[in-house]
Amino acid sequence: MAIPKFKKEYVMDALKYIDENGVPFHNQSTKYELVTDDGKRYPPKYVVAVADYLANGTNISTDGFNAVEAKSFLEGQGFTIETKQQEKFELSITAESVVSTDERFTMDNISLGDNYKPLDVSFKKATGEVIKRAYSKGERRNSNQTLPRIACQVFEKQIASLSVEDKESFPVCKYNPDSEMICGIFASVDEYKKHRKTIEYMTYGYDNGRQFVIYCWNIFSTISFVQECLKRFGEPGDQFVLTYREKDEKETVVEEAEAAAQEELVQQFKGYRNPFSSMLIESKNLIFRGAPGTGKSYLAKEIAADIISNGYFDDYTLLTDEQKRQVEFVQFHPSYDYSDFVEGLRPRVNDDGTMGFELQDGIFKKFVTRARKNYEDSQKSKETVEKELSVQEAMAEFFASLELGVDSFKTINGNEFTIVSVDDSHINISIPGNATVNKLALNLDEVRRMLESGLRFEKIKDITSFFGKSFATQAYSYDFAIYKAIKARKATGSKIHAKQTELKKFIFIIDEINRGEISKIFGELFFAIDPGYRGRSGEISTQYSNLHPNPDEKFYIPENVYIIGTMNDIDRSVDSFDFAMHRRFRFVELRADERLEMLALLENEELEAEAIRRMAALNKEIAAVEDLNENYQIGASYFLKLKTLDFDQLWTDYLQPLLQEYIQGMYDEEGIMKRFAKAYGYQRQSRGDVHEATQDQG
Known part of the structure; x- marks a missing residue:
């Protein structure tokens, strides 16, 4: 508007x-x-x-x-x-008082903390010693959790020594004098959610995996918690000092949108069929690791179907074609790289038959683009959606009515040109009178944004200002001519009625994630996939951003994208899985006996029971071998082959070759294989055994 x-x-x-x-x-x-x-x-x-x-x-x-x-x-x-000059404010918290250099601050309405952004925090002892925040690797340097985190850092031992009752009654937040005090320091997110079913919490890790979990929303919401820490554990004169500023308009809008989207996504936890589905929603990135054949890839697709259907079913084949666009599957291998995954230059044949290169998005970037469009559309009002649909309809009608390469247009300077083709991203034009550049690919999105703005563009300078540029590009003259032509032909038909876009979840599955060279594939996306940097706060410029139509455009992964990886623990195709990925993914181990329910697909109870018996006996024998462990055990998915094979064929064609590879080079390979075969129940004699038996009888 x-x-x-x-x-x-x-x-x-x-x-x-x-x-x-x-x-x-x-x-x-x-x-x-x-x-x-x-x-x-x-x-x-x-x-x-x-x-x-x-x-x-x-x-x-x-x-x-x-x-x-x-x-x-x-x-x-x-x-x-x-x-406006950005002014910094300082909030001082002692056991007796809370004072800010911002005269508007009041403890009677700490919800105003939504409007501020933290810059720094410190603990000042009465002796004059200053303790700064110890930021974890990869942590946002300052967030709404900055203040309570330093309180936990300074008084970690004292808080840990409190009884369960004292922790659960510990004051945390009081929004105004008439509101109820929010209390509680909990040992886990699950315990916290028994008291408050929200995403508004801070998790502080200490002592090898233990946690403090408390309510935390804006930068002022834990003032009561911090002050109580000073009262109980501090010395007279100790104080916490928080430096902060007002958020600018863009920060406020983006944070509100991301918080609303995250809340909407998290509120859909409870109806899922698979317990791992909720785990993925909470963690955003999940890797299933374990022995081969435990059904990790199958499980990933089950989870995708469960989440996409909102718990209605977990059979991936039942998803509609539209729903399947919310899921993508890729398998990593040693030759996979950044250009396959994110973006890269690819050869193309030009109209004149010559070869050239063009920048193309990789599979992950295409997927994120779909998810990002849904995420951004879901934040738009019904009126905005209707306006955009109206513009899309007007553009479609305009281009459909053209005789490509024939209908001509003129720029404001009188340059004549024709539109020769239109694709999803570009308007390709021919400029016969231009001896230097007689062909040009215009950015379709620029024309669309001009029409959607509702502004009146009277000259090229208006377009330059609209796109925030200092100088006009050659393309703006042609954008302007096409913009005016569409406006002139725009139909005055009935108003388009639309509903607000539903926020959907998008799930990207990476099979065999540890078989690829992770740093080469992800590049700068190491930063963007971090669960703590989802949304615009994790914006990055990709390696080829200088080749984009808008070089200043940033790439980010929205809140509604979830990533599942699978990996076999015994796969040595890559020496070690990138440590930078370890802290960005939640790792879940699947043991060989953990997915036995998949054997119900055999649709034969006796066969299923016999498969489970043989698998358990074989895995017990595998674990008994000194140089092997549970990571080498056989998973249930191997036994699904019994739909078309018998037990002996499964042994000779699949299990025996795999186990021989496991024990190659070990002492007494033959003896170990015989014990495996006996445990499994394979008793068919080899040709050599038959020959020896015949000689003995003679």
Whole structure:
């Protein structure tokens, strides 16, 4: 939505209105200020909203336009707009008091902490010694959990020594004088969720796997917790000091959207059929490891079906074609690389028959693009979705009506051109009169964004400003001509009705994840796949970003993407799994006897029971070999081959070759194999045994 229409006099009236009524906290400016001749300062967005209210009788709302649009509009009317100096504030917490250098701070409404971003934190002893936060590797340096984390760091031993009763009654948060105190330090997320079924918590790890889990939301929500720590464990004069600033508008919008999306996704935990499904939703990245044949790949697809169908079924084949687009499967191998996974240059044949190269997205980036579109669309209002659909329809009708290569258009400078083809990303044009460049690929998305903006573009300078560029590109002249042509032909048919997009989950499965060279495949995505850096806070520039239509565009993995990996513990194709991945994935071991339920697929109870008996006996014998362990045991998925084979064929064609490879080079290989065969129940004699038996009889 563009800036509303009204005259300058209504802006002057808005300034008087604000002088009399003030500015609500959530409407205070974070980036720009309108400065009057007498030195007064006003938030531009709120000024425009009030002027619209006075001129047109609308509700006072800043939702329909951004700060840059408000700035440009007011500057166009002759007002002075200055970039606001970011002010830092300091919050000091002692056992007796909580004081901030921001005069607006009050303990009567600590929900205002939603509007601030932490910059630094420290613990100052009465003796003058200062203790800084010990940030874990990979941790965001400052987050809403910064303050309680340093309190746990400083008083870790004292908190750990509290009784269970004292921990559960420990004060944590009180939003205002009339609200109930939120209490509790819990030993695990599961224990926490028995008391509060939300994602609003902080997990602090200590002492080799033990945890403190407490409620935590904004930067002020744990002030009571920190102050109670000082009262119980501190010395007189000790204090915590938090330095913070106001969030700018973009930070607020992005964080609110990501928090809402995460809450919506997590609230769907409870109806899943498979216990690992909830584990994946909580952890975002999961790796199943263990012996071969434990059904890790099959389990991954079961989980995908369970989550995508919201617990309705766990059979992947029952997913619709549309639902299957929410799942992707890839298998790593030693030759797999970044260009296969993320993006890379690929050969192509040009229209004139020559060979060239073009940048193409890899399988993971294509998948994330689908998920990201759903995520971003789900954050849009119904009105925005309808506007976008209307633009898409207008563009489709426009391009369908063209006679490609024949219908001609002119730029603002009189250059004539034709549209020769249109694909998902580009409008390919021919410019006969240009001796230097007679062909050009325009970015389809640029034209779409111009139409969706609802703004009126009168000259090339308007486009340059809209895309935030200092200088116009050659393509903008042709974008402008096509934009005007679509606007001129746009149908005035019935209004499009649409519903808000449902937020969906997308699951990417990587089979044999440890067989690929992880650093070569993921590249800078090491950062983006970290569960703590999902969303725009984990934006990165990819290796080929300079070749993108918009080199400044960042890549990020949204909240609705989940990754499952599988790996065999005995696979030595890669010497060691990348340690950087270890802390980004939750590892779940599957033992050989852990997925026996899959044998129900044999649809024969006697056969199933016999398979389980033989598998258990063989695995017991494998574990008894000194140089082997449970990672070498045989999983149930091998026995699914009994649908088409008998037990002897399963042994000779699959199990025997695998086990021989396990024990190759060991002392008494033949004796070990005989014990394996006996435990399994394979008794058929070899040709050599038959020959020896015949000689004995003679």
